[in-house]
Structures are given as C-alpha cells and as structure tokens.
Amino acid sequence: MAGLVDEPRPGRRKPELVLSEAERAELTRWVRRATTAQFLALRARIVLRCAEGGTNKEVAAELGVAPGTVNRWRSRFIRLRLDGLIDEPRPGRPPSILLDQVEDVLTATLESTPGKDTHWSRASMAKHSGLSKSTIGRIWKKFDIKPHLQDAFKLSTDPQFVAKVVDVVGLYHNPPEKAVVLCVDEKSQIQALDRSQPVLPMMPGMPERRTHDYYRHGITSLFAAFNIADGSVISALHRRHRAIEFKKFLTRIDKVVPAGLDVHLVCDNYATHNTAEIKTWLGKHPRFHIHFTPTGSSWMNQVERWFGLLTDKLIRRGVHTSVKALEQDITAWIEGWNENPRPFTWTKTADEILNSLADYLTKINPPTTET
Incomplete structure (x- = not known):
C-alpha cells in the first residue's frame, strides 16, 4: 500500500550462549x-x-x-x-x-x-x-609440544637495546647516500682438521662417510665485511684476532672502498672493536662510522648469516692438512662468492622486532593479577 514502508526482515537469531x-x-x-x-x-x-x-x-x-x-x-x-x-x-x-x-x-x-x-x-x-x-x-x-627438543636463546641486557635496534635496522632499510654499509665481524679459531682416515665418497644409496676422529693442524681467523647493497665481501685472514689485526682490517677496508664514499660499519660489542687504539684510528678517518648491534644480538649482523653459508659449504666438511691449505681454500671460496655475490633481504622493521620481543616477554612472564 502507498505510504507504507516495508520493514527489514529480521535475520536468523543466534542461539543464546550462557556460561556457568x-x-x-x-x-x-x-x-x-x-x-x-x-x-x-x-x-x-x-x-x-x-x-x-x-x-x-x-x-x-x-x-x-x-x-x-x-x-x-x-x-x-x-x-x-x-x-x-x-x-x-x-x-x-x-x-x-x-x-x-x-x-x-x-x-x-x-x-x-x-x-x-x-x-x-x-x-x-x-x-x-x-x-x-x-x-x-x-x-x-x-598442541605442537616437543619435550625432546631444546633450543638456545639469550635476551639482551643492553640498556641501549632499543636505540641500537632502531639505528642498525634503519641502516638496512634506508642506507645513506654516497656511502657503503658493511657488516663486519671475525670468524675466529677456524680449525684446520684432517681426518684420521680418507673420506669415503658418496655413492648411490650411500652418503659420504668420514671418521669421527681427526688431527688438528692449527687455527686461523677470518675478518669479513659484508656489503649489504650487493653482497660482496672484503676479507682478510690472520692467525690471531686482537685489536691490532682489526685495525689492519680497517685499513684494508679503507683502501678498497672508493675515497668518495662514507663507510658505515655494523659491528658487535667485542672488546677488540672498541679499544683506545681503534678509537684513535677512527678519529683519524672521519668517513668511518661504527654502529654497534645490541649486546647478545649478533643475529642482527648480516655477516653472521654469510659466515653460516661459508661454514655449511666449505669449513664443516673440509679436510685440511695445514693452516695454509685451509686459508687457501677459504680465499678461493670467497673469490668465487665475489664473482657472483648475493645480498640478503632484510624484511623486519625495528617496530616489528621490538613488538615481537615484547610479545615473547609477555608470554614467558604473564602479568599477575593483584588481589
């Protein structure tokens, strides 16, 4: 009928839910x-x-x-x-x-x-x-519970944790112009290991086999600077890893990076990176800027992931009768890497990292209800 408005049809009423x-x-x-x-x-x-x-x-x-x-x-x-x-x-x-x-x-x-x-x-x-x-x-x-498994973790106690996360992640997402960002660290005490018996090669239906015991022939340390833009690596091998070797590596970086670029280094808080000798060297080279990752947060340094690749593809299964042979293989592997370098893609923002940590801390330390 004219003048009448149809009322909307009521939807199905949901069953009432009452809790005891x-x-x-x-x-x-x-x-x-x-x-x-x-x-x-x-x-x-x-x-x-x-x-x-x-x-x-x-x-x-x-x-x-x-x-x-x-x-x-x-x-x-x-x-x-x-x-x-x-x-x-x-x-x-x-x-x-x-x-x-x-x-x-x-x-x-x-x-x-x-x-x-x-x-x-x-x-x-x-x-x-x-x-x-x-x-x-x-x-x-x-419920995805695995009592037989155990993982490791370490929560940073760095009082400047938030500021350092924001600083380092900011470099990854927005690197400064006319500058190179290098993730720097040392892989120390790489052992030259020789198996007590020859390695048996892989065969159809049978993996490569090696003895569980080995001979130690000494150690070396690898200093590496991973370029976040193109994945190339500047490296140096030293038998020790003191501040003096780190300063030599900084000098090598200074020679390799074109003079017109600033150099931003992402480092951890290892003592050799922060000695008076290193501070003096940095003062004489103003184009160098160091950004420290938070204490106990080496996962933020992209060179650590590159070290993982080097370990998996060369060091872990390598057989070396001398430190010199080990160093030659490492040098050759890095040269091969630099012929076709591959950068990593950093996806997490600083806010996402901090929120994820806050959620984890809330989960393991739930708030208590006051009575």
Whole structure:
C-alpha cells in the first residue's frame, strides 16, 4: 500500500550462549594462562565475548577472525560445551579423551619433570597419566609440544637495546647516500682438521662417510665485511684476532672502498672493536662510522648469516692438512662468492622486532593479577 514502508526482515537469531560460573572461570584461565595453545586461547576468547552479547560480526572484528569462525565455535560450544573447543569430533564416535585428561597431560608436560629426568618421554607421560603412548603422542602433536627438543636463546641486557635496534635496522632499510654499509665481524679459531682416515665418497644409496676422529693442524681467523647493497665481501685472514689485526682490517677496508664514499660499519660489542687504539684510528678517518648491534644480538649482523653459508659449504666438511691449505681454500671460496655475490633481504622493521620481543616477554612472564 502507498505510504507504507516495508520493514527489514529480521535475520536468523543466534542461539543464546550462557556460561556457568565454572565454565567462565575455566575459559578465563585458558585465555590468561601463558602455556595455553594459541588456537585454544582464541576459541576461549570467542566464547567469552559471545557470552557478553556480541554478534558474530562484532566479535570477529574485535578478535581479527572471520565471522564464520566465530559462528563455528559459538555453535560447537553450545552443543558440546568446553569439550567442543578441544578438537573436531570424529563422525559416529564420541571423544574418548576427556578435556581434563588433556589438560593434565599438558600441565604436567609444561610445568613438571618426571622424577630425576630432565624432560618427559611418551613412555613416562603414559605411565604418569594412565593414557597410552600413542595417545600422548597425539596430544603433544596437536598442541605442537616437543619435550625432546631444546633450543638456545639469550635476551639482551643492553640498556641501549632499543636505540641500537632502531639505528642498525634503519641502516638496512634506508642506507645513506654516497656511502657503503658493511657488516663486519671475525670468524675466529677456524680449525684446520684432517681426518684420521680418507673420506669415503658418496655413492648411490650411500652418503659420504668420514671418521669421527681427526688431527688438528692449527687455527686461523677470518675478518669479513659484508656489503649489504650487493653482497660482496672484503676479507682478510690472520692467525690471531686482537685489536691490532682489526685495525689492519680497517685499513684494508679503507683502501678498497672508493675515497668518495662514507663507510658505515655494523659491528658487535667485542672488546677488540672498541679499544683506545681503534678509537684513535677512527678519529683519524672521519668517513668511518661504527654502529654497534645490541649486546647478545649478533643475529642482527648480516655477516653472521654469510659466515653460516661459508661454514655449511666449505669449513664443516673440509679436510685440511695445514693452516695454509685451509686459508687457501677459504680465499678461493670467497673469490668465487665475489664473482657472483648475493645480498640478503632484510624484511623486519625495528617496530616489528621490538613488538615481537615484547610479545615473547609477555608470554614467558604473564602479568599477575593483584588481589
């Protein structure tokens, strides 16, 4: 009829999601617990937000997920409650492992050790939990937990950490005009190793084989300056790596780099890079500018990655009967590299590095709730 406006058709009303106090407490614990798997914490956040009355679109926008994801976990929770957030149910078969059993395995794995052992195995956790070894393996795989693996880390205690990160990363992303940026370091104590018996060559179905024991024939140290623009390397070999050798290497860089360019050096905080003798040399060569990476952050120096290539492709499997032979092979390898140098692409910004570190510190040191 004229004069009447059609009212919009109401959409399908979402099932109401109401939490018990126990469910709310458990979901909140999953969200705040540092050892909770990320996917489980996200599902808990979705349910908690839905329980506050948010629509799928609102919750999706707040948590940065698709509306379909919110709808999926809202519906699963309404049907299966807490058990529905752990894993997909198998068709025609109810879950055989209760939620509290899974949590007990995760908590024990992450927060305890089996007696005098340093870490859990599938067998020891199966004995502890009463579940089978294969079940323990599936739980660990689902939550990406690997008790048998160990990695190393070191958090920098440098009071100028932020300023140095910004400085060095700024050089990588925006190198100054009429200047060259060189990542400089020493690979010290490279050993000339000779196997006690000849290396057996690789054959079809059989890798190269070598004896586990070897003879040591001395050491050398490689000084290298990696050009971030083109990947070329300036190098020098010395039998020692003191400040005097570093000054000789600076002199070599000064001769190689064209006189019209400034030289920006990215170095770590090794003592030989910061002696009075080096400071005096730098004062007499004003085109040189040193940028120190934060203490304990050698990963920021691109030459370290280049050293890794040299180690993998030459040093680790090399056989040398003398230091001279080792140095000749290193020199030849570098000459070959410089015939077709390849720069690395630095992608992380300073903000991304600092935010990533902040997130990691929050994860390993979760904020405590004051009472």
